[in-house]
Amino acid sequence: MATGIERLSALANGNIIDRVPVFCNLLDQGAKEMGMSIEKYFSNGEYVAEAQLKMREKYGYDSLWSLFYAGKEAEILGCKKIIYSKDGPPNVGHLIIKNYDDIHKLQIPKDVSSHPAFEQQLKCLKILKKEAGGKYPICAYTTSAMTLPAMLMGIEKWIELLLFGPTEVRDELLEKCSDFFAKHLLAYKNAGADIFVYANPFGSTDFVTIKQFNELSLPWIKKDIQQVGIDGIVYYCGSSRMNNVIDTVINELGIKTFYLSPMDDIAEAKKIIAGRALAAGVINDIELIRWSKSEIRAEVKRMFDAGMPGGNFFFGTLVMPYAIPEENIKYMLDAVYEFGHL
DSSP, rough: OHHHHHHHHHHHHHHOBBBEEEOOOOOOOHHHTTSOOHHHHHOOHHHHHHHHHHHHHOOSSOEEEEEEEEHHHHTTTTOOEOOOOOOSSSSEEEOOOHHHHHHHHHHOOOGGSSSSHHHHHHHHHHHHHHHHHHSSSEEEEEOOOHHHHHHHHHHHHHHHHHHHHHHHHHHHHHHHHHHHHHHHHHHHHHHHHOOOEEGGGGSSTTTTTTTHIIIIIIIHHHHHHHHHOOOOOEEEEETTOOTHHHHHHHHHHHHHHOOOEEEEEEEHHHHHTTTTEEEEEEEOOOGGTOOOHHHHHHHHHHHHHHHSSSSSSEEESSSSOTOOOHHHHHHHHHHHHHHHHH
């Protein structure tokens, strides 16, 4: 049987071994798999690694995650409080930037890999690399320079600063966040991660206008990516649409993999990409909480009918909600393996 790395490598070369690669992003579900609270689960990299390996084996998909929760990045930069939910992802409970002076004082660690807040992720990565390295791609979540400030000062204050300035303060913060992005990705790469999801809702015109994308977003995307190179980079805008920026991103940066929004037209994305990159059709996994088996199957079929012609296509999910019934995860993947089979 083919491994996830073999499937992904074959797809990048225009081939399919047995079926398309499948990226199923089960994160908080690891706590349920281990029979513990979410807070306890994320306290130890051994728990996260063990759950990732167990869930991949249980469901048969092709990816492993080193991500705990997005707020981990804020912790590295000084966040002192994380709010834990009983049935959902942890959230930042302490904004480290309350005024412009806090931006001036913000210090970026020289070496993220040696920071205490990265210790458990490093432990997780080492286990994943030992147990599955070279067989299944190990994914890391990296936050763009334009997105990280929302975790540090809150989304409303960040959008106000981003759009209305003062520009010198905005650019100082963006410089620091871009520096952190590059160092964070390097820490993941050195620890064994293979795939780096570049998370940037501001890389979509759902958050900014096309003019703002070209004048504000694109220069900082270039700065981020040019520091680290495009190898292993996946362009991801959360659930925001990207079809109208894909051509620009390919032409300006040469990125080779796009993780579409569930709201993007898959066939249109494939037409825009025109064989220049891989595209992931991404299911609206919030609906998996309520969809019936027949509805799940119909949606998966629709996605493969749109994505499979011409190749260069794989299947993905967003961050699967904790509330999705386990049987619906299995229904979805059964349909994916059926329709994604060669």
